[in-house]
Amino acid sequence: MxxxxxxxxxxxxxxxxxxxxxxxxxxEADAREAARSLATESEKKEDGRxxxxxxxxxxxxxxxxxxxLEELKALSDFQDSGLPSFSRKSPVALGAIIDVSTEDDEGFAERTFFLLPAGAGTELTGPGGDGFLSVITPASPVGRALLGRRAGDTIEVTLAGEVREWTVLEVV
Structure with missing residues (x-):
C-alpha cells in the first residue's frame, strides 16, 4: 500500500x-419555490397535489x-481528537486504512477501505489520482466485519446476498 x-x-x-x-x-430551495409557484398559479386539484x-x-x-452537517461534525470531531497510527500488527479500528484481498468469479482483486465515523459509501482518490479508497463506517456490514481484525485474518462478508471471503492484507 x-x-x-x-x-x-x-x-x-x-x-x-x-x-x-x-x-x-x-x-430544497428549488423544491420549495416550485411548491409555492404551483400553489399560487392555479387552484386545480392536480396542481395542489x-x-x-x-x-x-x-x-x-x-x-x-x-x-x-451531522456527518461533517462527526468527521471534524474525529480529526480534532487526533488521527490514530497503526502498526503492522494493529487491529482494525476507527481511522484505519485497510487493504483486503477479495475473490470472486473474476478472480482475485484488492480493495482498500478507510474506516471512519462518517461518509459511508464515498469513494476517495489516492495521492496523485492513483487508486481509490472506499469509506466505510463501523455500522456497515464491511466495517463490522473488519473491526478488530489484523493483517492475515480472513473474514466473511455478505454482499448482495452472497457470502464472500476476504483476507486482511495490511492495516495502516
Missing part, C-alpha cells in the same frame, strides 16, 4: 460532504442537509 496522507483524505471527504450539503440546500409533492421533496432535502 503506498503511503497515504490521512489528513488529505479526510479533507477530500469533508469537501465532498460540503458539496453534498450545498446540493441538498439548492434542491404537485405542490404537496414538491413540499415533501423540500422537506426530504432539508433532512439530507441536516444529516450531512
Amino acid at each position: 503506498p503511503l497515504l496522507d490521512k489528513t488529505e483524505l479526510l479533507d477530500q471527504l469533508a469537501e465532498r460532504l460540503r458539496q453534498s450539503d450545498r446540493l441538498a440546500h439548492r434542491a 404537485a405542490a404537496i409533492e414538491y413540499g415533501s421533496l423540500a422537506t426530504g432535502q432539508a433532512q439530507r442537509a441536516r444529516r450531512v
